[in-house]
Amino acid sequence: MAQEAELLYRTVPWDESLLQSAGKQAAGPLFDVKSSDEAALCQLRLPHSETEDALLLDGLLSVVHITEEGLSILEPLEVTHTHVVVNVPHLSLLGIIFDPLKRLLRWRINGQILVFLRPPGREEQILDVHLLQNNVLVEEVAEKHRGAVHITLSSDCELDIHHSYSVHCEPEDCDMVYITHPKSKKFESRFGPNYHPTFLVYLTTSTEKVVLKVKDQDGNVVWYCPVSLEDPRKELSQRNVPAESRVPSESRVPSESRAPADQWLLSVRTEFIQRVSPPVLKDLLDKLLESRVIIESEMESARTKSRNDGALEVLDVVRKKGAAASRVLINALKELDPYLYRTLNSS
Incomplete structure (x- = not known):
């Protein structure tokens, strides 16, 4: 900022046809940026999801600037391990793009695994598992899952675009049966506005803890994490209920x-x-x-x-x-x- 001012931003959907006409693809969310004083903002740092190896490709990333007049491309001042730094001529729609011709040999990106536990009171526990780029805003995904519990995990991993992945579950109870849907799915670049789960995991008997694994198409484990399935809201809600009202859960199902x-x-x-x-x-x-x-x-x-x-x-x-x-x-x-x-x- 060149001076103090109010800055507002939100994410908006990409116009894929506009990107295709320019021979580019989205490499991050598209931001609509506004300010009470447009001259106050002089530079932006937009988050990317590229690996260190991909950043060796010269000119891979740039920033698109979309106005009513059309699309223009801004060359970065700097590309760090996490952000693209760019001067801002004036405010409008801004987002990171990449040149697909430079990505033909390597499509690996820094990803994240997000897990949501659907509300209790069902026949089986259900987990919504998302495979996403790590520059997708977690808050945007959580907004699509209001009512579900976002389970905080170590979510970082590396994923290959257009490669297939599968989710596997190792319950502590060896008699546990689970179903994943679909069995495997190709990982694609997605930046909203909808964030449907990549996988659904159905646990047919209740448990408090499982171990989730994500495997690539060759069977290699790319992400592994123990997951607690206790709903943090359950204990809180019980504290607010009079003791005489706390009937067995079977009666309330x-x-x-x-x-x-x-x-x-x-x-x-x-x-x-x-x-x-x-x-x-x-x-x-x-x-x-x-x-x-x-x-x-x-x-x-x-x-x-x-x-x-x-x-x-x-x-x-x-x-x-x-x-x-x-x-x-x-x-x-x-x-x-x-x-x-x-x-x-x-x-």
């Missing part, structure tokens, strides 16, 4: 969590078909596709049918894929139409 998720869907099948609205059904199909519970042809088939027939088809398709897939549908319904969920759960 919703009816749908006392039976396997696929069996619960079967029990509410008729009422779900009669009550679900077309907009909610459409959004459910989108979420099931994003979570890879259904494939695109299954989604399109349900959408071409009447509301009742489409609801019947999607419920039966998901239910037949088992408890883990059924749980994804139930959680999506709870988020999209809480009233219908409560109605079904009380029936």
